[in-house]
Amino acid sequence: MVVTIGNKKQDRRVQILAAAREVLAEKGLDATKISDIVKKAGVAQGTFYLYFETKNSLVRALEEEMLEVVFKEIGLIIDQYSSFDQAMAKCIEVAFYRMADYDDIFFIINNGCGIEADPLEWERLCAPYYTLMEGYILKWQEQGELDPILNPRITARLIVSLTEKAVQDYFIHPSEHTIDSYIANVVRFVLKALKP
Template sequence: MNKKQETKYELILNAAFEQMKEKGFEKASISQIVKRAGVAQGTFYLYFDSKGAIVPAIAERILEEQLGLIKSEVKENDSIDRIIDVLIEQTFKLTDRNKEVIKFCYSGIAYYDSFQRWEDIYRPYYLWLEKKLEKAITTKEIAQRKSISHQAIFIIGLIEQSAENYFLTDEPKKDEELNLYKQDLYHFIKRAIS
């Protein structure tokens, strides 16, 4: 993709992100998205074949941001304890900040029937954590497992599911409850990988 195409793609993606955040997946229209992006409607269809097709791109953007934040906080020699703590903190912060977008990502992913795309989006995150787990095994911080790849998927899935359960439910919560919730999650994961 050349620079001019990247710019239009990014304009559409940014506009869709904002439009869907404001109006939700169902109420956002392609015409509103392209108007906000300042591009012709036909340009939208150069990149996406439907409104639902843009959802995986938005989900990918959120996950890339999350992984970028995590990588910027995790140092080469950090312990697996520190890494898990960073995973929990950053996942919870990003989920809270993007809860409305995450809600429509789920509905859009289901609508678009792109669960394999979802797994493809997560693959770099899984691989990054696998390397950290391998290092923790080498330094004897955690026990050897038959499948580190499964362990990485389980950890990431549990942290994300926990953050989503906390922020995406309508149940009122107290501030001190969040810290306890994250601490319980941290200790559960630590026991599971020790």
């Protein structure tokens, strides 16, 4: 099988990200050096800089990877539900569990938002999800399941923000509550808030 240059480049980037994740989980952000990452990845230090300008840009790439996983799965499952209640409950559950897949570095990724000085970066990362949710909110409003007075764009952003904040709270602050308890509370809150 012949591997194209484009695939090699993508594979190398994925290899560096996987190694970085392991090192970051083990050492934390401050103690992790780029030399640790490239050693783990088995690449030259110069190769790292072909893909990432800095360690901070690598953290942003891990954050983007996590969000892409979340949004892709939500995009695939949301059409499978005929009611807002079912779809919203599943979307929130997926967000929690896919972000839970990154619990080894969630604190670092979450702080990665603070690394990014440009607020438009968060907008760019979440734009596909905002657009998806906005379209479905409008659809469910037209079907009479949601309060027709709500602005779909604002409502989509509020749902995304609330879910993201709840996931943050669960992973960053020690709690005796289970992940399922958090999910159930967020779902109930959202459903109650959006009904006519």
